[in-house]
Amino acid sequence: MLLISLFLLIFSLAFSHYPRHVKETLKNIDRGIYGVFGTYEQVSSKNRGFISNAYFVITKDDVVVFDALSSYKLGKELLESIRSITKKPIKYVVISHYHTDHFYGLKAFKDAGAIVIAHPWSYQYLSSEESQNMLKARRQLLSKHMEGTELIRPDITTSESLTIHTGGESFEIHHWCRAHTNGDIVMYIPSRRILFAGDLVFGGRVPFLGSGNSKTWIDCLDRIMQIKPLLLLPGHGPYLKGEEAIQKQVLWTRQYIQDIRSVVKKLYEQGLNIQEVRDKANEEMLRINPEYAQVGAFFDVNPVNAYYIYFEIEREMLETPQN
Ligand SMILES: [Zn+2]
Numbered sequence: 001m002l003l004i005s006l007f008l009l010i011f012s013l014a015f016s017h018y019p020r021h022v023k024e025t026l027k028n029i030d031r032g033i034y035g036v037f038g039t040y041e042q043v044s045s046k047n048r049g050f051i052s053n054a055y056f057v058i059t060k061d062d063v064v065v066f067d068a069l070s071s072y073k074l075g076k077e078l079l080e081s082i083r084s085i086t087k088k089p090i091k092y093v094v095i096s097h098y099h100t101d102h103f104y105g106l107k108a109f110k111d112a113g114a115i116v117i118a119h120p121w122s123y124q125y126l127s128s129e130e131s132q133n134m135l136k137a138r139r140q141l142l143s144k145h146m147e148g149t150e151l152i153r154p155d156i157t158t159s160e161s162l163t164i165h166t167g168g169e170s171f172e173i174h175h176w177c178r179a180h181t182n183g184d185i186v187m188y189i190p191s192r193r194i195l196f197a198g199d200l201v202f203g204g205r206v207p208f209l210g211s212g213n214s215k216t217w218i219d220c221l222d223r224i225m226q227i228k229p230l231l232l233l234p235g236h237g238p239y240l241k242g243e244e245a246i247q248k249q250v251l252w253t254r255q256y257i258q259d260i261r262s263v264v265k266k267l268y269e270q271g272l273n274i275q276e277v278r279d280k281a282n283e284e285m286l287r288i289n290p291e292y293a294q295v296g297a298f299f300d301v302n303p304v305n306a307y308y309i310y311f312e313i314e315r316e317m318l319e320t321p322q323n
């Protein structure tokens with residue numbers, strides 16, 4: 001008997017890891033606010049690309065969605081998850097940034113009549129060869145899981161702020177600064193201090209700094225510290241409740257960015273070339289804080305971040321007037 005239960009336990013641990021439907025992860029986070037939570041790892045056919053989170057808010061009249069997951073199928077599953085709770089129309093889908101795992105599911109919501117809101121950077125991204133190459137690579141990697149996926153452009157863009165008033169709720173949409181990408185959008189419900197943060201705040205994992213701006217990312221994090229959210233809903237990993245838990249995570253992200261910037265700057269000033277900076281990045285970071293060794297993806301992502309930050313530091317040095 002014991003053996004059988006042990007076997008069942010191992011079996012369920014091994015297979016329950018990857019949800020077969022997005023709905024299996026559906027959580028009611030707060031009044032009218034729900035989330036689905038992808039596995040916190042790289043895209044693979046095992047996880048079907050379900051590696052990010054998406055959220056939705058049910059108002060008196062309709063539904064506002066934040067992020068659309070990483071394929072048409074997953075977007076449809078998100079829509080089915082919403083439909084299991086409410087039949088109200090999906091009015092808006094706000095996209096935090098045009099990285100594959102946040103907008104590839106949009107087609108499902110366009111078909112349902114939703115209006116898509118994002119930053120204008122999305123246009124630039126969708127017109128680039130990079131976005132086509134990425135789509136091709138993702139189709140190769142995920143094959144049947146990618147069926148029906150199309151690149152959908154937003155209907156409304158903002159590079160500053162706008163407020164949506166719908167169903168008795170107000171949603172602020174902000175582009176505060178270039179951070180994780182050049183077009184990060186957050187959504188904020190000021191009356192309840194709830195922040196949908198996209199990929200601005202990371203916990204337990206090294207953030208990717210290769211497609212935005214690390215210097216202004218720090219400003220964005222300061223902005224979050226100023227508004228003191230009570231609930232923070234990130235693009236990856238578990239959501240955070242309470243000022244203290246949120247501040248801790250925001251400060252951790254801020255510290256990591258500051259540390260990698262100071263390491264690269266120091267090595268740059270010592271005259272090391274980009275390859276040498278990349279090779280020394282882990283060792284130098286661990287000298288500042290040995291605990292980085294325990295952080296997910298540190299050994300793989302940190303050198304890549306150092307590589308990109310080298311260009312940023314170089315540009316900053318050239319832009320700063322020398323006295
Ligand atoms: Zn991202």
